[in-house]
Amino acid sequence: MRNCKNVLHYIFGQGSFNQVESFVTRKRNAENKSIIYCLDHYFKNNGLANRLPLSDWDQVIYVDTSKEPFTPYINTIVKGLREEQRLKPGAVVGIGGGSTLDTAKAVSILLTNTGWAEDYQGWDLVKNPGLYMIGIPSISGTGAESSRTCVMINPERGIKLGMNSDYSVFDQLILDPELTSTVPRNQYFYTGLDTYIHCLESLNGRYRNAIGDAFSQQAMLLSKEVFLSEDMLSEENRAKLMVASYLGGCAIASSYVGVVHPFSAGLGVVLGIHHGLANCLVMTVMDEFYPKEVEIFWEMVEEQQVEIPRGLFKNLTETQYDKLYNSIIVHEKPLANALGDNFRDILTKEKVVKIFMAM
Ligand code: NAD
Ligand code: ZN
Numbered sequence: 421m422r423n424c425k426n427v428l429h430y431i432f433g434q435g436s437f438n439q440v441e442s443f444v445t446r447k448r449n450a451e452n453k454s455i456i457y458c459l460d461h462y463f464k465n466n467g468l469a470n471r472l473p474l475s476d477w478d479q480v481i482y483v484d485t486s487k488e489p490f491t492p493y494i495n496t497i498v499k500g501l502r503e504e505q506r507l508k509p510g511a512v513v514g515i516g517g518g519s520t521l522d523t524a525k526a527v528s529i530l531l532t533n534t535g536w537a538e539d540y541q542g543w544d545l546v547k548n549p550g551l552y553m554i555g556i557p558s559i560s561g562t563g564a565e566s567s568r569t570c571v572m573i574n575p576e577r578g579i580k581l582g583m584n585s586d587y588s589v590f591d592q593l594i595l596d597p598e599l600t601s602t603v604p605r606n607q608y609f610y611t612g613l614d615t616y617i618h619c620l621e622s623l624n625g626r627y628r629n630a631i632g633d634a635f636s637q638q639a640m641l642l643s644k645e646v647f648l649s650e651d652m653l654s655e656e657n658r659a660k661l662m663v664a665s666y667l668g669g670c671a672i673a674s675s676y677v678g679v680v681h682p683f684s685a686g687l688g689v690v691l692g693i694h695h696g697l698a699n700c701l702v703m704t705v706m707d708e709f710y711p712k713e714v715e716i717f718w719e720m721v722e723e724q725q726v727e728i729p730r731g732l733f734k735n736l737t738e739t740q741y742d743k744l745y746n747s748i749i750v751h752e753k754p755l756a757n758a759l760g761d762n763f764r765d766i767l768t769k770e771k772v773v774k775i776f777m778a779m
């Protein structure tokens with residue numbers, strides 16, 4: 421396995437958000453006066469910003485998560501910050517779900533590296549450490565808080581790909597389950613299931629290692645406890661899911677995903693479907709690859725009474741099916757992890773179209 425890096429510091433617990441001031445203060449000094457806050461746009465109207473220790477120097481960016489991060493959007497934010505000469509930020513704080521946390525990571529990196537977001541999509545391309553980064557998840561599941569990647573859609577290249585680097589790991593996490601109490605039920609399920617899905621993919625893959633397995637097994641156990649219990653949104657379950665998400669993100673450092681993620685990335689790039697929902701749509705037709713886990717998935721859906729739309733992709737155009745196929749088949753590592761080196765013989769264009777028809 422490769423040399424892995426995980427988050428350096430974290431605190432966990434109800435109300436730990438109140439400690440944000442103590443962490444931010446340490447990063448503010450005469451030279452670096454400002455702090456950049458990237459907040460999910462949901463928090464514009466919910467008063468969370470009033471709880472931040474804002475100074476006149478600080479910048480608050482409300483991240484529009486109606487679309488998942490795409491490279492031109494990140495570049496626009498970065499351009500604005502680079503032009504703001506008086507800013508010498510001491511830290512970037514991300515508060516939100518995977519989209520916002522990934523935006524914060526990319527912003528931090530692009531403020532200390534030249535060029536633009538698309539230049540660093542890939543593996544270990546980032547040259548300089550980013551600004552000090554604090555991550556505060558407000559919805560659990562993606563593991564973006566603890567992984568070494570920030571995922572962005574590159575519309576020009578028609579791909580969804582992360583900046584994978586040791587510099588894209590948060591320096592400090594504040595894990596406060598209280599923040600997730602306002603997440604709508606369906607969204608909570610869709611995003612939460614990301615942990616379960618990452619873990620089932622890596623545990624069924626060919627590239628395994630003892631540490632990745634240990635993180636994945638524990639994260640999977642917690643996810644099952646949450647989604648097979650009566651109320652996935654109870655205080656206890658929100659805390660459990662936050663831990664599961666953190667562990668799932670740690671697992672990503674040393675493991676690969678499988679068949680589900682390439683399909684859901686395709687749905688994201690070609691049809692703009694958000695990651696969590698896309699994963700769940702794909703799970704409905706994965707019995708051939710992950711039969712046991714799909715059965716449990718349906719039990720979870722049943723228990724939590726969430727909506728999983730069906731029949732959305734029966735009548736796409738030939739061009740759309742082509743684009744979907746192309747954006748799936750580029751994910752060589754996960755597909756080889758799941759299906760072996762001859763994955764192209766198994767996932768032919770006809771087979772992929774059939775899978776979409778059945779969703
Ligand atoms: P998200 O960040 O896109 O947010 C989903 C929705 O939840 C948004 O509408 C947002 O406004 C809302 N929301 C967030 N917190 C809320 C709260 N406390 N109360 C009410 N509403 C709230 O969702 P996500 O599923 O967490 O993130 C998806 C993104 O993460 C995708 O771009 C995906 O590719 C990426 N991802 C990254 C990694 C990684 O390791 N970096 C891993 C998996 C997925
Ligand atoms: Zn995922």
